[in-house]
Amino acid sequence: MSFLSNLISGLSLGSIYALIALGYTMVYGIAKMLNFAHGDVIMVGAFTVIVAVNSMGLPAVLGIVLSVLICVVMGVTIERIAYKPLRSSPPLSVLITAIGVSYFLQSLALIIFGSTQKSFPKVFNMEPVHLGELTIKGESIETLVVTTAIMIGLTLFINKTKMGKAMRAVSEDRAAAELMGISVNKTITVTFAIGSALASVAGLFFGATYGFIGPYTGSMPGIKAFVAAVFGGIGSIPGAMLGGILLGVIENLAKAYISTELSDAIVFGVLVLVLCLKPTGLLGKKINEKV
Amino acid sequence: MAVKPSERIMVPLPSHSIVPIEDMHKAPVLQTHQLGIDFGGLTAVNNLNLAIGPTEICGLIGPNGAGKTTVFNLLTNVYQPTRGTILLDGYDTKGKSCDQVSKMGIARTFQNIRLFGKMTVMDNVKIGMHNQLHTSLLSSVTHGFGYKQAEKKAYDKAKELLDFFGMADLRHHQAGSLPYGAQRRLEIVRALATNPKILLLDEPAAGMNPSETAELMENIRRIRDEFQIAVMLIEHDMNLVMGICEGICVLNYGEIIAKGTPDEIKANPKVIEAYLGKKADK
Structure with a gap:
């Protein structure tokens, strides 16, 4: 039974990674850049909940809505100020700018909140569920339910709506999409907005699961989620979901059965192995270069 | 997309236009005036004056590297011109993005399928x-x-x-x-x-066999007749160009060296020189 409960908490952790990985993969697919500041949006989202609930005394629901709104505005603003002027610059300049934005957000949080970790409010008050011998944490169930709903919603949005189709068109051939009358700027703005909203939700679940948030909290899940996106095939939306969930499960099972200290090494080892066998990731598209 | 009436500029038809007679009384759908673009020190297109009637089929031909696709990229604002103006249905496209120009009524296909x-x-x-x-x-x-x-x-x-x-x-x-x-x-x-009001086709017959090309020619004519739009095409297949185009522009080294009807172009010594080289002195 402990295997099953480890698996479920792995799935729950993995679906948080998947939410963050979706932001990486969508931005990569559409804006063709690696937004390394994405992980820090999680931290900003979590801190917003802390401030709203602990300091301002707002109800948890309002805190969550506020956190999503702030992250969306911040993500779109970062894109406008830091990335948009570099749209036609070499990818390396954009990458370095993204790292710069990441440090900027971390330092800002350090100035405002200090270096000690703040405790995350109890936004979910669900009791653990007992199924026979199996005990499932309330947070795990809530995380799984919400992330599954979000992923289904996102898949429908991408496949069914006009904006979703425009996003797929831009990710396949930006210039051709633009000549079909699709505004690339608008599409990129929407992508950053969605990515940041997903990150803020991830921040919420991350805070609820671990209980403490500090200025650097976002960087490790951010990097893991980036790994998950590459693992699943960067640019592919189902790939990010699959990669995130697998990564979480592997990490949790490695912690439970092999070694807590080695769990990260095992996760990255699996990544190296997958990329050796399938360089484009699990669901990555094959690039046919015509000669 | 809202364009203020004040942005609408009408310029007189250039005297060297190739608009067919039946379109003469109508304003051209696409006009360029002294259009040019430099890439660094290289002038890719220069002094391009075009006027295309609202239901004209117009050919843009020239040897490889003459700048034909660059002209298409200028017309669709993929490149911003260094000099000159483009009027699409009477509106200046300067400073517009590709998607805005698309909304103004220009559409295109690509040399390699995209x-x-x-x-x-x-x-x-x-x-x-x-x-x-x-x-x-x-x-x-x-x-x-x-x-x-x-x-x-x-x-x-x-x-x-x-x-x-x-x-x-x-x-x-x-x-x-x-x-x-x-x-x-x-x-x-x-x-x-x-x-669109004008459709740009970049080598639509490339890689096609003669029967497919014949079908394509028929389709291009049908597009014009049914949709009442202008078609401008880049093509190397001279049977197609001479067969369906009412007006032809010949580009060489980024400049127009000849304009006219298919018969005029066929007989133009400058065109023959551009394609085949100079006659040897006897």
């Missing part, structure tokens, strides 16, 4: 109709508030367009899996779906 290969044929056409589909985000999520109606209308129009080219049966296929000729046709359908 379909959205992973999407279905139908979705490719619907992408072309992006700016005519007015469904809000909310209504597309809730599937209410006229969403179904708008979707149905778009679907019907897309199907009609595909039908026009005998491709309606292929609508659920993945675009990338179609045979080459069908992909070329689909690119034209997708461009037409943007509801």
